[in-house]
Amino acid sequence: MAKLLMKGNEAIAESAIRSGCRFFFGYPITPQNQIPEYMSKRMPQIGGTFLQAESEVSAINMVYGASGSGARVMTSSSGPGISLKQEGISYLAGAQLPCVIVNIMRGGPGLGSIQPSQGDYFQSTRGGGHGDYRVPVLAPSSVSEAVSLTQRAFDLADQYRTPVILLGDGMIGQMMEPVDLPDQPDQPAAPSAPSKPWAATGWDGSRPRSIINSLYIDPSALERHNTMLQDKFAEIAKNEVAYSSEHTDDADLIIIAYGTVARIARSAIRAARASGIKVGMIRPITLWPFPSEPIARAARTAKAFLTVEMSAGQMVDDARLAVGGLKPVYFYGRTGGMVPAVRDVLARIKEAV
Amino acid sequence: MSIVFSKPLSLTDNVLTYCPGCTHGIIHRLVAEAIDDLGVQSQTIGVAPVGCAVFAYNFFAVDMLQAAHGRAPAVATGVKRVHPDKIVFTYQGDGDLASIGMAEIMHAAARGEKITTIFVNNAIYGMTGGQMAPTTLVGQVTTTSPYGRSEELTGKPIRVSEIISQLDGTAYAARVSAHDPKHVMEAKKAIRKAFETQRGGAGFSMVEVLSTCPTNWGMTPIEALKWVATDMVPYYPLGVYKDLSKGAA
Amino acid sequence: MEKRVLIAGFGGQGVLLMGQLLSKAGMRENLEVCWMPSYGPEMRGGEANCGVVIADEPIGSPLVTEPDVAILMNRPSLDKFEPIIAPGGTLLYNSSLIDAEPARTDIMVYDVPCNDIAVKLGNARVANMVMLGAFNALAGLVSMESLLDALRETLGKGKERLIPINQQALAAGAESVA
Incomplete structure (x- = not known):
């Protein structure tokens, strides 16, 4: 369409x-x-x-x-x-x-x-x-x-x-x-939504009673519930990491940025590459689970990392955990609603290489 | 041999965990009887509060959701908007409904949500150990009003039924009490009426039930029942505050 | 090719619409486009501005901080944005409402008396379309046909009657810088 x-x-x-x-x-x-x-x-x-x-x-x-x-x-x-x-x-x-x-x-x-x-x-x-x-x-x-x-x-x-x-x-x-919007399923039910037998929809005896609840007053029961939740989170972390890599193969410096800031970083990377600086980018698409593994892999070849954020430095913590001290991880950020400018990111790139 | 008395179908076999002499058990039974009488057990979805009735999902034999403190009317709104054909009720105490959940109950009523709220008013926070509630009477001693509730410091108790009945979305509001058999029978009628009002689609319905808390009031069960009659009822007058249901005068 | 265009003026001068029409026209020609408004209290009556990026490759930064072209419809916009135009860039300003001369000498400057031209056409409200016509004649980013298609799409059936006057305004604007 x-x-x-x-x-x-x-x-x-x-x-x-x-x-x-x-x-x-x-x-x-x-x-x-x-x-x-x-x-x-x-x-x-x-x-x-x-x-x-x-x-x-x-x-x-x-x-x-x-x-x-x-x-x-x-x-x-x-x-x-x-x-x-x-x-x-x-x-x-x-x-x-x-x-x-x-x-x-x-x-x-x-x-x-x-x-x-x-x-x-x-x-x-x-x-x-x-x-x-x-x-x-x-x-x-x-x-x-x-x-x-x-x-x-x-x-x-x-x-x-x-x-x-x-x-x-x-x-x-x-x-x-x-x-490009997906085709329009304007019918009441979602075609891809699975059935939800656990939902509270009225109990007629044909299934166990549905109880939507987060209270487990017995500590051992709550720990079992937490263990089950943690297993689920581990499953999500294993299966659902999403990120994109741009120009990372030959990069001396890899920028880590997400959302709109990754776009600003991309403009800076183009400018840097035009002047011969080998810069790439790993853009997390899922922030949790964080793409730690690809960043760790990139740390073997890249010389340094630079996270760019519209914050005082938050994602940089995850980046440093992923890099594990193997290479320096620099940070550049703006706060308060100020947006990093391409030229400022470019200046940080030049400082870092 | 004929059965002359039995547990309502809409109560489970679980043993109630309420304190001896507390009237929550009676009120649970009245709600379950109303659901049975209307034959809507399989179409009913309940919402439990935070408070002494937090385990209500263990006692009502219907699908249940446990809500965050005070948020039961918002949760019930979500349920009812998804299932407009089902009977949806909240069961809330006075701290839950009249303090932290005041915004949720007022706006659910103002929107005319077609849900039923059973509001159990025992003038105290029971589950957390007897602190002052917005419904605590002036002079009443609690663990956070050790010298008796001071009007100068905390104002006067809130009369919820009177306020709720002023909202255009409210179709039925009544205050009843569970302190003696005569009043229990009246409470039963009011609760049934509230569910019927919901089924008829007239709007929001609420029954406020004056209830006891012998444990935190520091009374015997009998003293507590008497205290409801002598101290609570005069401040919280019983009666039907609003009835816009079909057939109502 | 990547062109960064800044359009600024008073709220009500139709500057956001100019940017949207340009973006829609670019999209019709399979170009990459991105439109970004200023938002917040200044949307109501005060200053309004938007940035448009048109490119033939995926767009990096959606922000227009150093415009290749600035289209400035009132005096406060000229004061604020003339200094940030990229060296070698282009400035189009509404000389009907701006009595000052732009000071920069390292950019191309075009004065377009948008409101005067619009009034001559019989509808003061199409001053923005006069300017858009002038801009597009100079920049040549999209065809006039694409702009008109974008205009038809935006006005919809309900305001179809306004097409001719807007079309005249686009043409008059183009002529003014020919």
Whole structure:
């Protein structure tokens, strides 16, 4: 079908609908407002439900209810609202409920700013709420990738019975790029959604009673539950790492960057290569699980690494863990909604080689 | 031999874990009887709170979700929007509903969510060991109001049924009590009415049930039942606060 | 080829739309395009600007921080953005509303009296299309036909009647820099 020029936020919303999402619960916050706005328009057209909750806290708990009773469901927000959702995300992870949570990041901490940021990396990749858990985190670097990763997020969520975070920033949310949308399954049920016999849908005695729960008052039972969850996380970590490599084979310096910042890094790499500097890039597409293994492999040949982030240095911790002290890992970042400029990244490249 | 008394089908065989003399058990039974009476056990989905009733999913023989503290009405909203044809109820205490979950209950009612809330008001936080609740009476001693609840410091207790009944989305709101057989029978009628209201699609329905907490009140079960009548009922008047269901006057 | 274009003006001058039309036209010609608005409170009535990147290879940075071409529709935009234009770049400015002369000598400068031309055409609101026509005549990034197709797609059936005046404006703009 013909390409459409779509804003990132709207493309994510439409992709969710085409992934079979029929329930959306949200709350306004910049710079993600086009997602709930788009959903409020589209959901009634296709027999879905859009509901503006009284708070992010309520929205994530509506997600818990809808997911727990078997639906493909999504919510979206930005930093301050995502913080409020963390209680619910921990419950969702504990009760093993699939859903997709979109975070279009803005500058923090506190109320911060509404300009783009990647300051929620730690919050996203370390679970974010209380207790021992992780959730898959997908980081698109273009609008068309946001479309495909939204679909992937729903599939991962159902496959592993887990919340999945789609982590973009204000630029991904606001910019328009051409997208190829998947075919339009405007029927009520998702074609790819598996059956969910565990869901609370009304008990007629033909199966065990469905109880959606994260409470295990007996410590040994809770430890067994945690062990099972950790086994699941290990399975995700083994199977679901996604990343892209660009010009890494001959690279002296490898940049590690994700999301829109990887695009800025790509421009800097082109300029560096034009002046004879051998630079490549590993771009994590899943932030958790982090592509540690390919980075470790690259550390055998590259002389150094440089992470570029819109944060004070968060992903750099994971990069250093992956490199394991074998080679230096430098960091360049901007905060507060300031975006690294190509020329500044280029200057850091020149410093590092 | 004929059976003259039996456990409702909508209760499991699990032994209730509530304290001796607590009226949660009676209220559980009333909810289960209402579900049985309406013949909707297989179509009912319940939401358990955080509080003494946190294990409600062990006791109601229906599909259940356990919610975060205060969030049961939001969880129930999610369930009901996915399954508009099912009967969805929340079972919440006064700390859960009237303190941390005030936003969720008010907005669920304001939206006219077609769910039923059973609100058990025993004027104290039971599970955490007897702290002051928003419903604790002025002068009542709790572990966080050791000199008695001070009106100057913490204001007066919240009367939830009165507030909820003011919202246009509320179709049925009643306050009942479980402190003696006569009132238990009235409570049963109100709970059944609330579920019928949901089935009829009129809007949000809630029954507030005054309940005892002998353990944390520091009373015998009999003293506790009497205290409901002498101290709680005067501040929390019983009655139907709103009834927009079909056939209501 | 990669062209980085910055379009700036007051909110309400249609600068975001200019960028979107250019992007859609580029997309129709199978070019890589990316449109990025400024967002936030300044969207409402104050300053508005957007960056458009058009390229024949995958686009790196979506931000236009050092534009090859700047299209500046009001005085505050000229003050703010003239200094960041890439050396050897191009500046088009709306001389109907900007009474100052651009100071840079290392760039190509074109003055387009957009509002005056639009008023002569009978509709002051098409000043942005006059400028877009002038820009495209100079840059030659996309065909006039693609721009018109993008315009038709954007206006939709409901506003089809506005096509002729917009088309005239694009043509008049192109003529003004011929």
